[in-house]
Amino acid sequence: MTTGRATRGFGLFGSPVPGHSLVHRAPLWVKFGFVLLVGVSTFVVRDWRVSAAVCGVVLLVHLASGLGLRRLMRSLAPLLPILVVLTGFQWWSHDLPFAARLVLGILAAYVAAGILTATTPVDQLLDGIVWAARPARRWVDPETVALTISIMLRSIPWIAGAFGDVRESAKARGLERSPRAVILPAVIHTVAYARRTGDALAARGLGDPR
Amino acid sequence: MTTIELDEVIVEVAADGGPSRRRLLGPVSTRLTEHRVSVIGANGSGKSTLLRLLNGLSLATSGRVTVAGRDVKTDGAAVRRLVGFGFTDPLSQLVMPTGREDVELSLRRSHRDRDTRRKAAEAVLLRFGLGHLADQSIYELSGGERQLMALTALLATDPEALVLDEPSTLLDLRNTMLLRRALTALPQTLVFATHDLEHALEAERTLVIEDGLVAFDGDPAGAVQYYRARAEALG
């Protein structure tokens, strides 16, 4: 299967972009705090203009980390239809300021999380998660938690790609309107992928107790 | 050399919907002590099933598999530290977005400190001449580079033996030769399945698998000759 490349490597869960910007060099906890702050702001802030300001700051940080407009646009592309529908719906059911506050909040949180994953090498992210999971080590192995999360991050774009591929091959057979022809194969591909990944991890002894 | 021993090994799975069982492999008893062992046989004959037993990826239904005296069933984690397992498709092997990160993942267990781990990863990548490709997305590597990267990630932990399931099947001629050269240079004990008979001949010993049984076990030239004759007789 030739999993769609466009859906992979960009977006919230895209691979890190090496660089030496201030954002790249900032310690992980600062970046994580930033993401957390932006996230919290979305349900604390009541005024859409403040939301716009937060969103603006996040976009500035994105540009300051040298990630570029292109990556931003490509990462937003899959989210855009949802945001448009959401705006319309909230505008209709509430009012425009409410819709703006909501959508700007989502946008800010999404881009902020994208900055974190784009400027932090996976290895460093893993160390951060291991560190954060230490208090729970009586119940779970922090390394396992970190590995689980990173596999999850890696898998989301893959699964999105699988749906894209399957839809294409369904289209080639004139079946793109049949949910059965799209969803079923995508689910089967995904399960096969999960088994392969599980095998690969097991083969490398990554799930073994230490 | 790492000794791998199979003693009356049988692998069975539940047949669909019934209490009956389907035998995929066995009984197989053999003792592998050579530096290079190749495994050949038709599609579906049981090569992968056999190889997966060697580091505990799957367990025998009955019988015993040991590596350097350790039982794969009871001492799986230790065996997996001794034996690296390579898949046909390097994309299922590499679980991280870039080669460097994947090598670092391999090293997490042995190097707890991030800086020493990073240095060790760099050293491993340079040793295999992949330094310039380390930070490229694994999806952007060529098939050959990807297979070499997967091999490097396996070798990062310095296993004593490697088990490779059709390592060159997805590669073109040039990359196959590149991979074969890289494999030849390895000090590790190597057990590999292949459909490339020329590659199979480079071993010291060859097993021919037929319907889940070892049909021929001996010198590679004889094994290939036997395998060819069988294929002709059947086809």
Ligand SMILES: Nc1ncnc2c1ncn2[C@@H]1O[C@H](COP(=O)(O)OP(=O)(O)OP(=O)(O)O)[C@@H](O)[C@H]1O
């Ligand atoms: N988990 C499983 N459940 C049921 N049958 C299986 C399972 N895994 C493998 N088989 C069957 O076992 C047989 C041997 O498979 P195996 O993958 O070992 O063959 P192989 O020699 O590696 O073939 P190839 O050259 O195509 O890779 C096949 O008939 C296959 O259908």
Ligand SMILES: [Mg+2]
């Ligand atoms: Mg096979």
